[in-house]
Amino acid sequence: MSEATVPVAAPVVRFSTTETLKHVVLILGAVIVLLPFYVMVSYALKSPAEIMQGTGGFFGSQEPFRDEYCVKLGNPADDCLVTPIAYNFTTAFGKAPLLRYLLNGVVVTGMIFLIQVLVALPCAYALAKLRFWGREAVFGLVLFCLLIPVHAIALPLYIMLAKLGLTNTYAALVVPWTISVFGIFLMRQFFMTVPDDLIDAARMDGMTEFSIIWRVMLPTAVPALMAFAIFSVVAHWNDYFWPRIVITGDRSLFTPPLGMREFKGDVDGDNFGPMMATALVIVTPLVVAFLLAQRRFIEGITLSGMK
Amino acid sequence: MTEIALRGIAKSFGETPVLNGVDLTVRPGEFLTLVGPSGCGKSTLLRILAGLEAADAGQVQIGGQDVTTVRPAARNLAMVFQSYALYPHLSVADNMLTPLKLRDLGRVENLPLIGPLVSRGKRAGLRAEVQRTAEILKIDHLLGRKPGQLSGGQRQRVALGRAMVRQPVAFLMDEPLSNLDAALRVHMRAELSQLHRSLGTTFIYVTHDQAEALTMSDRMAVMMGGDILQLGAPGAIYDDPDTVQVAGFIGSPKINLIPGEVDGAGALRILGYRVPVDMELRNTRGPVTVGLRPEHLTPAANGLAGRVVHRENLGSDVFLHVGVEGLEQPLTMRVPPAQAPAAGAPIRCAAKQDCAMIFAPGGKRLRLPQARTAVVA
Numbered sequence: 001m002s003e004a005t006v007p008v009a010a011p012v013v014r015f016s017t018t019e020t021l022k023h024v025v026l027i028l029g030a031v032i033v034l035l036p037f038y039v040m041v042s043y044a045l046k047s048p049a050e051i052m053q054g055t056g057g058f059f060g061s062q063e064p065f066r067d068e069y070c071v072k073l074g075n076p077a078d079d080c081l082v083t084p085i086a087y088n089f090t091t092a093f094g095k096a097p098l099l100r101y102l103l104n105g106v107v108v109t110g111m112i113f114l115i116q117v118l119v120a121l122p123c124a125y126a127l128a129k130l131r132f133w134g135r136e137a138v139f140g141l142v143l144f145c146l147l148i149p150v151h152a153i154a155l156p157l158y159i160m161l162a163k164l165g166l167t168n169t170y171a172a173l174v175v176p177w178t179i180s181v182f183g184i185f186l187m188r189q190f191f192m193t194v195p196d197d198l199i200d201a202a203r204m205d206g207m208t209e210f211s212i213i214w215r216v217m218l219p220t221a222v223p224a225l226m227a228f229a230i231f232s233v234v235a236h237w238n239d240y241f242w243p244r245i246v247i248t249g250d251r252s253l254f255t256p257p258l259g260m261r262e263f264k265g266d267v268d269g270d271n272f273g274p275m276m277a278t279a280l281v282i283v284t285p286l287v288v289a290f291l292l293a294q295r296r297f298i299e300g301i302t303l304s305g306m307k
Numbered sequence: 308m309t310e311i312a313l314r315g316i317a318k319s320f321g322e323t324p325v326l327n328g329v330d331l332t333v334r335p336g337e338f339l340t341l342v343g344p345s346g347c348g349k350s351t352l353l354r355i356l357a358g359l360e361a362a363d364a365g366q367v368q369i370g371g372q373d374v375t376t377v378r379p380a381a382r383n384l385a386m387v388f389q390s391y392a393l394y395p396h397l398s399v400a401d402n403m404l405t406p407l408k409l410r411d412l413g414r415v416e417n418l419p420l421i422g423p424l425v426s427r428g429k430r431a432g433l434r435a436e437v438q439r440t441a442e443i444l445k446i447d448h449l450l451g452r453k454p455g456q457l458s459g460g461q462r463q464r465v466a467l468g469r470a471m472v473r474q475p476v477a478f479l480m481d482e483p484l485s486n487l488d489a490a491l492r493v494h495m496r497a498e499l500s501q502l503h504r505s506l507g508t509t510f511i512y513v514t515h516d517q518a519e520a521l522t523m524s525d526r527m528a529v530m531m532g533g534d535i536l537q538l539g540a541p542g543a544i545y546d547d548p549d550t551v552q553v554a555g556f557i558g559s560p561k562i563n564l565i566p567g568e569v570d571g572a573g574a575l576r577i578l579g580y581r582v583p584v585d586m587e588l589r590n591t592r593g594p595v596t597v598g599l600r601p602e603h604l605t606p607a608a609n610g611l612a613g614r615v616v617h618r619e620n621l622g623s624d625v626f627l628h629v630g631v632e633g634l635e636q637p638l639t640m641r642v643p644p645a646q647a648p649a650a651g652a653p654i655r656c657a658a659k660q661d662c663a664m665i666f667a668p669g670g671k672r673l674r675l676p677q678a679r680t681a682v683v684a
Contacts, residue, residue, distance in 0.1 A: 195390050195392065197388040197389065197390045197391075197392035198390075198392045198394070200354075200357075200359050200386070200388065200392065201386065201388060201392035201393075201394075201469075202394075203358075203359060203379050203380065204357060204359070204379050204380060204384070204385065204386045204406075205380065205405050205406040205409050205469075206378075206379075206380030206381075206406065206409035206410055207380075207409060216394060219394075219395075219396035219397075220395055220396060222396075
């Protein structure tokens with residue numbers, strides 16, 4: 001961590017108080033953000049005893065230990081010796097159908113993003129490029145909706161879905177998020193920077209307004225869409241609150257964060273190792289995706305400087 | 308060959324009138340330029356003709372048919388934009404192919420994936436068309452590139468190519484050269500004129516640059532404040548402007564517009580100096596504006612006395628800015644380099660015989676030749 005920020009490779013290392021101070025603050029911030037991550041990864045590697053006693057450093061000793069649950073099931077004690085890593089991850093995938101949860105997560109976030117794009121692009125195009133009566137008022141409403149917190153409307157939404165008999169379905173997970181005012185706002189801001197000439201040229205070429213959206217605006221808006229994709233996918237992949245409300249009975253509809261509940265304190269106590277292994281499995285796809293799309297992501301949020 | 312006519316086109320944006328009932332007939336095959344200062348409504352007029360903007364009143368006719376409510380694409384006009392407006396995500400070939408695909412392929416044939424399978428033969432034909440146009444414009448080696456990898460001049464050509472492949476009734480060009488550097492602009496002027504001659508199609512060209520209008524057009528329409536002030540051949544407008552606004556806009560350096568007066572004897576005078584005009588201004592008395600182009604002034608033994616305040620040497624000519632006491636603006640005059648005095652030198656400027664243009668206080672031209680024939684008759 002600290003190696004990365006100290007300018008070791010610089011040809012001349014000059015001491016500067018302000019630079020040092022800046023880096024100290026940045027390092028402190030990074031530590032605060034990364035510490036829970038560190039704990040998560042470490043716990044996913046260690047045995048329950050090491051977790052409870054706080055020993056074993058980052059990796060733990062990785063000495064095989066006896067799985068008491070396995071012994072309770074009546075297996076010979078020698079067969080129940082396991083290494084901590086294997087134990088944590090096999091329990092994560094074995095005790096809960098984690099793959100199923102991951103699949104649910106992919107389906108739900110994918111559907112949400114797809115429908116959000118289908119709705120947001122035409123809306124943003126109309127708000128940015130078409131002149132119609134009441135456009136500013138509609139845009140004002142979009143801005144207003146940005147201010148409504150999700151939790152404030154959760155109850156009415158739930159009642160609505162319940163009355164329609166949609167709780168415990170994929171629809172309950174997807175439908176409330178299909179209209180993203182944030183997406184509309186972000187894409188509208190991007191479309192404002194697209195020159196009008198380009199749209200006029202498309203009209204002269206014979207495109208309809210809808211083909212302009214999908215064949216001209218969509219391809220030019222890829223960086224902005226990437227940024228929006230990251231916001232949308234991260235938010236809904238990690239969402240615990242809403243799935244927890246609308247998915248009550250059917251475990252086969254659990255999204256990955258709900259899978260964490262499988263390891264919460266039961267009679268035999270909290271089982272942190274497998275729980276953190278689950279957490280690690282859940283966050284890895286996002287971290288990998290972010291690293292791959294990092295450049296695009298930064299491009300996306302700095303759109304304002306683009307012309 | 309199709310005639311294009313605009314009848315009584317009016318347009319306002321909110322409270323601001325932009326066009327006040329413009330009438331214009333474009334002859335088949337001509338190069339017509341709409342020229343005027345920014346905000347005069349020339350681009351709006353072009354966009355109304357293209358169908359991108361709806362007129363509040365009036366009619367657009369192409370080939371005698373009323374197309375006022377027809378969609379832009381169905382008017383079969385092609386437009387070249389100032390920013391070229393190429394699709395940034397498509398290659399040059401695909402950019403040029405797009406208008407053809409949209410015009411010649413059906414709904415199903417234009418679908419992604421399935422389309423190319425069902426319309427292979429047609430697509431090959433369209434591609435050949437693109438190739439031919441690209442060869443005419445000498446951009447066939449660029450067909451695989453994206454617009455982002457092209458220089459300004461190359462993008463300009465691609466935009467022209469995209470317009471040309473459709474073989475439109477007319478080309479509409481909205482300041483297509485203003486994003487190019489000066490040298491390339493002069494070069495493209497010549498090239499556009501050549502292209503116009505070889506295609507024989509109508510060109511309607513919008514510009515604020517009077518040099519472009521003068522050099523390229525068959526006819527030009529000078530627009531100001533939402534009206535066409537004068538329509539005619541470039542030479543005729545330069546030599547014989549109808550109003551003081553047109554005289555002031557066309558010509559570079561600008562025409563000298565000097566407050567003068569017609570005295571009791573009918574002689575034209577500026578600060579007492581008698582401007583040689585071979586006519587009697589019978590019916591006019593009082594203040595007028597005298598227009599003298601830089602080439603109409605010459606150093607002479609007697610004339611308006613002044614001092615050279617600035618000297619611009621263009622190599623072939625020298626433009627002198629002469630400060631004359633009693634006049635607000637310095638006079639600009641063109642002299643051969645051999646006769647040009649140094650900056651700061653005293654000089655007397657005289658007008659050449661019968662060159663002065665006289666404008667009434669409202670800006671209307673008082674025509675000398677007509678006045679003279681009237682006298683003879």
